[in-house]
Amino acid sequence: MAPSGNFSNYACLGSEDSSNHPDLERIGESILPKLKGSPLAAITLGRMLKAIPEVSRWNSILESELWAWKQKETDILPALRLSYIYLPFYLKPCFAFCALYPKDYKFEKAKLAEIWVAEGFVEPQGGVPIQDVGCQYFEDLVAQSFFQEVNGGYVIHDLLHDMAQMVSKHDCFILRNKSDFDKVPQNVRHLYVLPSSDFDESNLPSLCKYTKLRTLICKKSLGRNACIVMGRWCTELLHMRVMSYAFTDMLPDNIGNWKNLRYLEISRPCYLKKIPSTFCWLYNMQIFYAKKCQMEMPGDFGKLISLQKFESNGLTLDSANKGGNGVRSIKNLNQIRGYLVINNLGALSKDQAAEAELKNKEYLDRLTLNMHMPRVLGYPLSHTIQNREVLEVLQPPISLKFLVLENYGGSSLPSWFQPQNLPSLESLTFVRCDGLNSINLNEILAFLSLTDLTIEWCKNISSLEDASRK
Structure with missing residues (x-):
């Protein structure tokens, strides 16, 4: 389908809804050339406009200064940026957070919703379980084409991922190799460490200087000194809400310092031969994933009242x-x-x-x-x-x-x-x-x-x- 057809269909131009507002037809036709012939821009912006069938809102998009940005013939970033700007306020931090993950990452709806809840992005809605509210947020983003379903999971288009990284460039960062350690924003809040052979676990304690960290997803093995590395993190990174790491056979005694922790995941097989009693001080922890791990439970496990x-x-x-x-x-x-x-x-x-x-x-x-x-x-x-x-x-x-x-x-x-x-x-x-x-x-x-x-x-x-x- 041509981009003009995509845009018309998703924005409902020519439909009974838009015929009630002939001005919408005119505004939509004026927006169309600005999409540079891109199907992704047509679908994303079209679905967003469909959700807000108001002449004033459509006009503000048509007249946005973003269209005046200097751009290449095929540069669709202004259209995508507008789609983000006009998202409902509660969806913006959820989508921007996804810049933390590498391109082509396959998301699981329920798991990402749990992390959004742990981060405090999801607002309670009466008696509805908050995890269900998070899943509805995800569905809302799918409906507006910010996620695409692929083989049972969900991915973000590369250009949308670029846009997410732009709006969250000071908050989210991906460590791919050793040289990236010098590029981490000082006030970074969410950090993803890829499993690179370019650096080893001895580099990881340096992350302690980023004291505003709330999220650390570490796919790099912590090696034999896992407990020592984590002990350093538990001493310095006191605002952690989400922690996911690959492997450990022991948790540090000071893990109880992470009073704000809501989500903990150990992703690779291991046997936790020691879970310290201080683990039971994590009163705010809601999710503990250790699907591939065997462990001995501490006696005070029942004190994890939020689990x-x-x-x-x-x-x-x-x-x-x-x-x-x-x-x-x-x-x-x-x-x-x-x-x-x-x-x-x-x-x-x-x-x-x-x-x-x-x-x-x-x-x-x-x-x-x-x-x-x-x-x-x-x-x-x-x-x-x-x-x-x-x-x-x-x-x-x-x-x-x-x-x-x-x-x-x-x-x-x-x-x-x-x-x-x-x-x-x-x-x-x-x-x-x-x-x-x-x-x-x-x-x-x-x-x-x-x-x-x-x-x-x-x-x-x-x-x-x-x-x-x-």
Whole structure:
């Protein structure tokens, strides 16, 4: 379609709407030559004008001084700049922020909306979840052609990206190579570090001088000194709201300094062998993505009162922590993925165990329930009745594929242990379940997806009952 056709269609020239305002037709025809024959300019400006069918607004665009900028024959920047200027005020910072990302970056709507929320760009709207408001902002920008859908994601046209960089040149910067360290604006707020071989992690502590930083997306590996580098950042960069980095096996003890942090992401596989207790001082954190990481959860994890979304590839929890209330910290963490290990469940009452709400963790596929009771609590190693009651309220999600039951003192399995409740179960393991005297294989074989049954150190199991299917 010719640019004139694009512009006419998107601006609704010749439609019933514009016929009610004949002046719009005249103004639109006068704007058209200024687009220099560009389809992108025609679509972007046309859609923007459609959203504001007012003669005064169209006239102000036609008479804008931006058209007088000296430009090459194919330079469409004035048209795109006008499209940005006349965006609703609440969309401007959202789009300008996208200059932080490299050209051709593929955006995910929900994830970018979460970052906009963390940055404070999204205004609450009554009872609508703020993440949904952020997604609507994104849809509004799509509707005005600031994003283009490509293969399930969204991209920004190169010329629109240039325009975004122009309007945010003091706020956003991309570090591509070592020479860029001398070009970072002194008051930069949002910084993206690409994984370049031109510099190493020893250069990264120098970012501490940019004390107004609110966003740091670091795709460059922090190397063996990751904890040291992050420790420096946590000391100096106290206004951080969004932090995303590639890999670490340890978080610094002073991470609690990031009181303003709303969004934290670890993008590559790792095992966090130490999460310091100060991590639980991040009271404002809303999103924690560690999708490819395994970790041991600190006992005070439940203090992260603003946390709305948490994703990891595996989590180990000591339920006896904090007087048996450690399990409460995962009550609302329904985005846990991969595996979950809960130790010392024998220390809990039935009511405490129920707060785990395991049934709601629909992305979980591996679960270990260790019913051990620590000797330090002054109780015997197992309470048969209590064990059975506790296990009864720990029903796994229907998606579970691997279940391990350890140190169970009950003589029978819970009522939820039925094929209809665990239709995807592939592997079942019993370890030191001394209360069980026998296992009915007919019941086990009713789990049609089950391919593996393991029984270890269950000293009182004296028989495996009839294994034929009925």
